[in-house]
Amino acid sequence: MGAEQDERKVAPEQGGAARRRRGWWWWMWRVPVALALFSVLQVLALRFIDPPFSTVMLFRQVEALAQGEWGFRIHYQWRDLDQMAASVPISLVAAEDQRFPEHNGFDLQAIEKARANNAKGKRLRGASTISQQTAKNVFLWQGRSWLRKGLEVWYTVLIEALWSKQRIIEVYANVAEFGDGIYGVQAASRSYWNKDASQLSAAESARLAAVLPSPRRYSAARPGPYVQRRAAWIQRQARQLGGADYLEAGD
Structure with missing residues (x-):
């Protein structure tokens, strides 16, 4: 028992x-x-x-409040792609990701060039595409970690599968940071030149693109020698790519 x-x-x-x-x-x-x-x-x-905000904007606002910057405000106003000057998207592509219409979210050629450049001990060079930056800005957070990088890859795959190239560049142009607390070309255009994004000149569009990816270090409104040189280079690259028509290849 x-x-x-x-x-x-x-x-x-x-x-x-x-x-x-x-x-x-x-x-x-x-x-x-x-x-x-x-x-x-x-x-x-x-x-x-159209996203009402991005996670990067949210984290920046929380950061400001945590630091006691009670008057800090995010400047953000959406504009459809056809409400922007045609020079805006091609300037961003010329500056950030010239193979944007061709790749599927990851530029393997740029990754290999960056790896070779960094292996030689030269200045660190990134290979992040506009699709990857859009994924990071809209859905994720700033910083470096394997978790964030893995999620960035996943979201990049999703937006490339579910969005058109035109939608990707439209969202990127609206959520990219062009100054501390200034997100998107419309907010930047209003803040710096008191005009609508549709009225931006090719030179102004190039200056906005030139401050990426360090918009808190460089100013599009008061460009120093570096921004001026880079903006001129971006305009030349945009013309060589074929101007706004180049982006039609993405769809």
């Missing part, structure tokens, strides 16, 4: 352990699947809905 009672005591304990293991595995595969589905819905929704 004693042995039978011991067996009956052990059996429920084993059954409880098995249930806990099943519960653990249930969460192990369902949570990632749920998060993946949520991210797909996020990206799909923003194919049609």
Whole structure:
């Protein structure tokens, strides 16, 4: 009798352990699947809905409040692509990602060049595409970590699969930072030249593109020698690419 009672005591304990293991595995595969589905819905929704803000904007506002900058405000106003000067998107492409219409989110040629350049001990060079920067700015956060980089790759794949190239450059032009707290070409145009984004000249568009990716270090409104040289280079590159017509290749 004693042995039978011991067996009956052990059996429920084993059954409880098995249930806990099943519960653990249930969460192990369902949570990632749920998060993946949520991210797909996020990206799909923003194919049609203009984002009211980005995570980068949100983090910057929280950072300002944490530092006691109570008067800090984000400047952001959406503009559709056809409401911007035609020089805006081609300037961004000329400055940031000249193979934008051709690649699928990742420029392998630029990655190889950056790897070779960095291996020689030269100045660090990045190879982030406009698609990757859009993914980071809209859905993620600033900083360096394997987690953020992995999520950046995932979101880049999604936006390339679910958005057109025109939509990608439209969103990027609206969420890119062009000064501390100034996001998008419309806010930048109003802040720096008191005009609408549709009225930007080729030179002004190039100056906006020239301050990327260091908009808090350089100024499009008061360009120093570096920004002036880079803006002139961007204008030359935009012309060599074929101007605004070059972006038609993306769709």
